[in-house]
Amino acid sequence: MLAAALTGAVLVLGACTMPPTPPVEPTVPQGDDLVGLNELQYLGTHNSYNRAPSPGLLNVLTIGSNLFPDLAGAGLDPAQLNYSHRPLPQQLASGLRTFELDLFADPEGGRFARPLAAQLLNEPYPTGVDRPGTKVLHIQEINYLSTCPTLLGCLGELRAFSDANPAHLPIIINLEMKEDPLPAPFDVTSITPFDAAQLAVVEAEITSVLGDRLITPDEVRGSEPDLSTAVTTDGWPSVAETRGRFLFFIDNAGPVQDRYLGMHPNLQGAVMFTSAGFGAPHAGVLKVNDPGDGSTIRSLVEQGYLVRTRADADVVNPSVSQRDRALASGGQVVHTDFPKDEPKFGSGYSVEFPTRIQARCNPVLTTPSTCGPAVAVEPAP
Numbered sequence: 001m002l003a004a005a006l007t008g009a010v011l012v013l014g015a016c017t018m019p020p021t022p023p024v025e026p027t028v029p030q031g032d033d034l035v036g037l038n039e040l041q042y043l044g045t046h047n048s049y050n051r052a053p054s055p056g057l058l059n060v061l062t063i064g065s066n067l068f069p070d071l072a073g074a075g076l077d078p079a080q081l082n083y084s085h086r087p088l089p090q091q092l093a094s095g096l097r098t099f100e101l102d103l104f105a106d107p108e109g110g111r112f113a114r115p116l117a118a119q120l121l122n123e124p125y126p127t128g129v130d131r132p133g134t135k136v137l138h139i140q141e142i143n144y145l146s147t148c149p150t151l152l153g154c155l156g157e158l159r160a161f162s163d164a165n166p167a168h169l170p171i172i173i174n175l176e177m178k179e180d181p182l183p184a185p186f187d188v189t190s191i192t193p194f195d196a197a198q199l200a201v202v203e204a205e206i207t208s209v210l211g212d213r214l215i216t217p218d219e220v221r222g223s224e225p226d227l228s229t230a231v232t233t234d235g236w237p238s239v240a241e242t243r244g245r246f247l248f249f250i251d252n253a254g255p256v257q258d259r260y261l262g263m264h265p266n267l268q269g270a271v272m273f274t275s276a277g278f279g280a281p282h283a284g285v286l287k288v289n290d291p292g293d294g295s296t297i298r299s300l301v302e303q304g305y306l307v308r309t310r311a312d313a314d315v316v317n318p319s320v321s322q323r324d325r326a327l328a329s330g331g332q333v334v335h336t337d338f339p340k341d342e343p344k345f346g347s348g349y350s351v352e353f354p355t356r357i358q359a360r361c362n363p364v365l366t367t368p369s370t371c372g373p374a375v376a377v378e379p380a381p
Contacts, residue, residue, distance in 0.1 A: 044098030294329035330364025
């Protein structure tokens with residue numbers, strides 16, 4: 001009788017004990033007028049447009065890399081090229097708010113319409129790349145498949161999403177200007193450098209599609225003498241002020257950055273930010289791909305800079321440690337090849353936040369009292 005009574009009591013208590021209810025994610029932004037756009041951390045993709053080469057080409061590259069090991073060191077390691085990302089509209093729908101596009105100048109049109117690998121393997125040529133204009137691909141002749149092969153096409157997809165979701169968080173895009181030839185025997189297509197004329201083409205293409213929605217260096221600089229002073233004293237515009245808008249920055253250091261600064265001293269009148277101005281007056285966005293132990297990025301973030309870093313740099317063996325250090329560093333723009341809803345190789349590795357929008361309050365710059373969960377949300381569609 002005692003055992004029966006105890007059993008009954010346990011059943012009654014069990015029936016009355018409910019599992020914990022997960023917190024309901026806010027659907028209406030609140031408090032975003034008090035938080036700078038740099039006080040969030042945004043997840044996005046590296047080589048966001050990329051489609052993996054065909055299996056036939058990957059097999060040929062595998063044989064070639066075994067015969068000529070230097071090819072892998074030149075960026076032609078087939079294992080590191082074997083990944084794809086979903087089209088930009090799908091990535092946007094899954095909550096990603098930062099992307100990377102690799103650009104090639106094509107002033108005459110058709111320069112990348114007949115890749116060497118496609119000719120040799122009798123594979124289909126890329127479509128939609130015959131007209132003049134900036135092209136989007138990873139490696140000419142080899143890794144040329146893209147979900148949006150022209151910059152205007154990629155920008156059009158971004159614009160369509162923005163029109164349908166006008167209260168989205170700011171979308172941050174880094175543009176890498178490609179101008180290096182491939183090693184022999186793959187160096188069959190001449191590459192046009194991004195001189196002032198071609199940089200002006202990129203600016204014109206951006207402004208033709210998103211000119212009314214840009215966050216520019218002039219806006220951030222305001223009345224300060226330079227951009228670095230502005231971001232380290234006045235700070236960045238608020239999240240509320242930058243919803244529905246886009247920030248572009250040039251990924252390159254060296255000659256490309258110098259040419260752009262020659263066009264826009266101190267980035268006055270510029271469409272894009274740069275990313276290599278450590279200690280320079282034009283510094284606002286800085287690129288630190290390797291998070292290291294996180295201390296360098298943390299210091300830059302605390303000073304007011306917007307920092308781009310990478311959660312992983314190896315498609316075959318992504319580093320959980322690097323991911324965790326990148327996120328903990330406070331780097332605002334964190335790019336990965338393993339975002340939400342893109343399983344790869346069955347590794348179980350991913351870089352994602354447990355929220356609909358892949359952004360959160362910055363772990364270095366904010367506390368729960370200064371940045372609540374409703375800051376990094378967008379109205380439900």
